[in-house]
Amino acid sequence: MFNKLSLKIGMLFFVFILIIEILVYFILYTTIANERIEEVMDSLLARANTHSAILENNFNSSTMEHVAIMESESEYAVIITDEDGNVLINSDPIEKEMLDIIEHTDYEEIPSGGKVLEQRWTERQYIAADSPININGDHHGHVIMFANTNIVKNMVNHLSDQFVWIGITTVILTIITVFFLSRFITIPLMKMKQATEQLSKGKTKVSLHTDRKDELGELASTIMKLSNDLERLKKDRNEFLASVSHELRTPLTYIKGYADIINKQDISIHERKEYLDIIREETNQLTVLIRNLFELAKMDENRFIINRRKVELRKLIQTVEELIRPGLEERNIRFSVICPENIIANIDPERIQQVLLNILDNAIKHTSPGETISIRVIQNEMEIKITIEDEGEGIPKEDLPYLFDRLYRVEKSRSRESGGTGLGLAIAKEIIESHEGRIEIQSKIGKGTSVNIFLKR
Numbered sequence: 001m002f003n004k005l006s007l008k009i010g011m012l013f014f015v016f017i018l019i020i021e022i023l024v025y026f027i028l029y030t031t032i033a034n035e036r037i038e039e040v041m042d043s044l045l046a047r048a049n050t051h052s053a054i055l056e057n058n059f060n061s062s063t064m065e066h067v068a069i070m071e072s073e074s075e076y077a078v079i080i081t082d083e084d085g086n087v088l089i090n091s092d093p094i095e096k097e098m099l100d101i102i103e104h105t106d107y108e109e110i111p112s113g114g115k116v117l118e119q120r121w122t123e124r125q126y127i128a129a130d131s132p133i134n135i136n137g138d139h140h141g142h143v144i145m146f147a148n149t150n151i152v153k154n155m156v157n158h159l160s161d162q163f164v165w166i167g168i169t170t171v172i173l174t175i176i177t178v179f180f181l182s183r184f185i186t187i188p189l190m191k192m193k194q195a196t197e198q199l200s201k202g203k204t205k206v207s208l209h210t211d212r213k214d215e216l217g218e219l220a221s222t223i224m225k226l227s228n229d230l231e232r233l234k235k236d237r238n239e240f241l242a243s244v245s246h247e248l249r250t251p252l253t254y255i256k257g258y259a260d261i262i263n264k265q266d267i268s269i270h271e272r273k274e275y276l277d278i279i280r281e282e283t284n285q286l287t288v289l290i291r292n293l294f295e296l297a298k299m300d301e302n303r304f305i306i307n308r309r310k311v312e313l314r315k316l317i318q319t320v321e322e323l324i325r326p327g328l329e330e331r332n333i334r335f336s337v338i339c340p341e342n343i344i345a346n347i348d349p350e351r352i353q354q355v356l357l358n359i360l361d362n363a364i365k366h367t368s369p370g371e372t373i374s375i376r377v378i379q380n381e382m383e384i385k386i387t388i389e390d391e392g393e394g395i396p397k398e399d400l401p402y403l404f405d406r407l408y409r410v411e412k413s414r415s416r417e418s419g420g421t422g423l424g425l426a427i428a429k430e431i432i433e434s435h436e437g438r439i440e441i442q443s444k445i446g447k448g449t450s451v452n453i454f455l456k457r
């Protein structure tokens with residue numbers, strides 16, 4: 001239960017709080033203790049002053065006796081002396097320390113309000129206060145009050161006991177608070193750790209509480225998002241593998257089927273040649289498919305290098321036009337190019353040529369004789385826009401979002417005439433995005449399709 005982090009956080013909190021508590025209690029303790037001691041000293045002096053006031057009014061032996069008898073019953077002791085410090089009367093037996101004080105006092109120095117003579121309560125047995133007896137301005141004697149320092153010591157000890165109890169209670173409360181506080185932080189962290197461990201062991205769906213509004217809540221949300229992404233990725237990968245194996249199986253079935261027929265003895269040379277052509281064509285398509293898949297795999301692994309160069313777009317389009325000219329003429333499709341001469345792009349010309357060929361190949365395949373395919377290039381301060389437009393059959397609205405998906409074809413049957421692998425646009429998108437550009441397709445059934453490529457200048 002006490003995993004490492006909660007222990008660390010707990011100890012850290014605990015030490016900090018303990019230091020603060022010790023500091024606060026120390027200050028509080030010394031202040032209170034000093035105040036109490038001061039109070040005792042003051043009350044001792046006040047008592048001496050009361051006695052001297054009485055004696056100033058009646059300075060005779062019977063009053064002195066009264067005072068002495070009174071103090072003999074109290075926890076204090078009083079000694080009354082003459083003006084030179086000779087003892088006149090004492091309430092309790094005079095101890096050596098009392099005598100010391102009496103003998104070592106300079107009686108001329110005592111102010112009329114009295115004075116504390118001894119206040120070292122930790123070292124001495126008595127603390128003492130002196131109040132002079134002044135009658136009509138003449139100095140007649142002294143009232144010296146003694147208090148056993150045990151009074152002060154007991155009081156301070158009592159205070160210390162109270163502080164020890166308060167201290168123990170606070171430490172226990174601190175430990176409990178710190179325990180819950182550190183668990184409040186570490187329990188969600190432990191849950192997240194378990195969740196990520198499960199994810200790394202292959203579980204795709206984990207559930208965490210994401211309703212906290214702090215960093216831990218955000219972390220939990222991020223892990224949940226990660227787990228959803230992982231699940232989607234796995235689903236995508238399985239679908240993709242299923243499509244790939246389907247794409248490979250279809251031509252292989254053809255090839256095996258026709259090879260079996262050729263093996264039979266009773267077919268004509270003409271038929272044999274026709275079937276061999278089909279086998280060759282299927283093999284070619286398989287090669288293209290595998291090459292494209294390999295290229296996409298390289299792109300996914302980022303092993304795909306873009307060699308940028310300053311290229312004049314008009315020249316690039318001319319090269320492309322020469323390459324597709326036979327196809328255009330064969331199908332009697334018109335071709336128009338609008339491209340200003342001075343447009344220079346910083347691109348990998350081979351890759352962009354591959355993209356344009358892919359898109360034009362699509363356009364030619366879906367355009368009827370007599371219709372037009374056009375390329376337009378324009379640029380502004382930010383980007384260059386290449387539009388490839390055809391007047392062909394168009395693409396159904398529901399297929400538009402999936403055109404850039406791998407192996408996605410609008411006409412699902414893999415007819416040998418159209419012969420596409422469904423990878424052309426996926427590759428085009430990867431290439432354009434690795435140029436930090438973007439590609440979009442708009443299409444209307446019966447009206448035609450237009451592909452826009454945006455490249456940063």
Ligand SMILES: Nc1ncnc2c1ncn2[C@@H]1O[C@H](COP(=O)(O)OP(=O)(O)OP(=O)(O)O)[C@@H](O)[C@H]1O
Nearest residue numbers: 362363366394409410411420421422423424425449
């Ligand atoms: N100009 C267009 N007009 C009509 N349909 C199009 C057009 N361009 C693409 N399509 C549709 O989009 C699908 C995906 O195109 P993509 O280029 O990715 O694959 P493909 O042409 O079938 O195969 P490949 O390009 O790998 O030989 C095509 O199957 C086609 O149905």
Ligand SMILES: [Mg+2]
Nearest residue numbers: 358362420424
């Ligand atoms: Mg294509």
